[in-house]
Amino acid sequence: MDAAIDLTDRSKALDLSNIRAQLIRLEDTITFHLIERAQFPHNKTIYVPGGVPIPGSDLSLMDYLLQEQERIQSRVRRYESPDEHPFFPQALETPILEPLQYPQILWANDVNENETIKKRYIEEIIPAVCPTNRVDRGASQENYGSSASADVNLLQALSRRIHFGKFVAESKFQQETDKFVQLIKAGDRQGIDEAITNMKVEQLVLKRIETKAQTYGSDPVLEEYRNKIDSEAVVNMYKNIIIPITKVVEVEYLMQRLKGTQWE
Numbered sequence: 001m002d003a004a005i006d007l008t009d010r011s012k013a014l015d016l017s018n019i020r021a022q023l024i025r026l027e028d029t030i031t032f033h034l035i036e037r038a039q040f041p042h043n044k045t046i047y048v049p050g051g052v053p054i055p056g057s058d059l060s061l062m063d064y065l066l067q068e069q070e071r072i073q074s075r076v077r078r079y080e081s082p083d084e085h086p087f088f089p090q091a092l093e094t095p096i097l098e099p100l101q102y103p104q105i106l107w108a109n110d111v112n113e114n115e116t117i118k119k120r121y122i123e124e125i126i127p128a129v130c131p132t133n134r135v136d137r138g139a140s141q142e143n144y145g146s147s148a149s150a151d152v153n154l155l156q157a158l159s160r161r162i163h164f165g166k167f168v169a170e171s172k173f174q175q176e177t178d179k180f181v182q183l184i185k186a187g188d189r190q191g192i193d194e195a196i197t198n199m200k201v202e203q204l205v206l207k208r209i210e211t212k213a214q215t216y217g218s219d220p221v222l223e224e225y226r227n228k229i230d231s232e233a234v235v236n237m238y239k240n241i242i243i244p245i246t247k248v249v250e251v252e253y254l255m256q257r258l259k260g261t262q263w264e
Contacts, residue, residue, distance in 0.1 A: 010103040014171045026161040037150040038229045040143045042130045062148045087114045109256045128233040165249035
């Protein structure tokens, strides 16, 4: 699990500068996990239910590992934290550790875009990062376990990064409450999307991601490791997948923000 923002202090957790710092740390995590996954072939079989036979389960190998990882991590409170969203909530177990007491940071909501994240990960991200026709250094088509394990780490990081949009949305709601109350009451999703969008910040994010992918994904000394990952694919992932889904999270969170309040 990545280093966490301080969720025991509501004012710190909703401070935009703290949120942005956390998002920048998650950029590093995602980039390194992408590099790890890119060393293996596409391995389509691990995404097909029953493609790799698993005793007692009809899940794909990746889904099976993801479910079991979440099951284990739920025992140590991972999914008690408001910044975590499981892909397999039905598999979670009672934590073995004493519960932590978090202040109410986010408003009660059921926004979870993990199914969309996983679908686009399998259909778009993996083919771009690990092309089927790629000749991999030291990898074979039998790297199923390593590939699926890398997928699990990457999917969890992507989910955490995208669902951090709830913190952004709540922070902006606190700053411009009257404006957002009007937009929410009007059911104006487009207006909310425009209100939460900062194109200048988005362009800075894309430029920073490009620099990180180029820096972390190459070795100026060893020619065989000169291009460990396609930086353009990483930028496109942020531009076309991560940022748009994050906005969906923010908009849908805000659409539920007035429930049980004086504005409802």
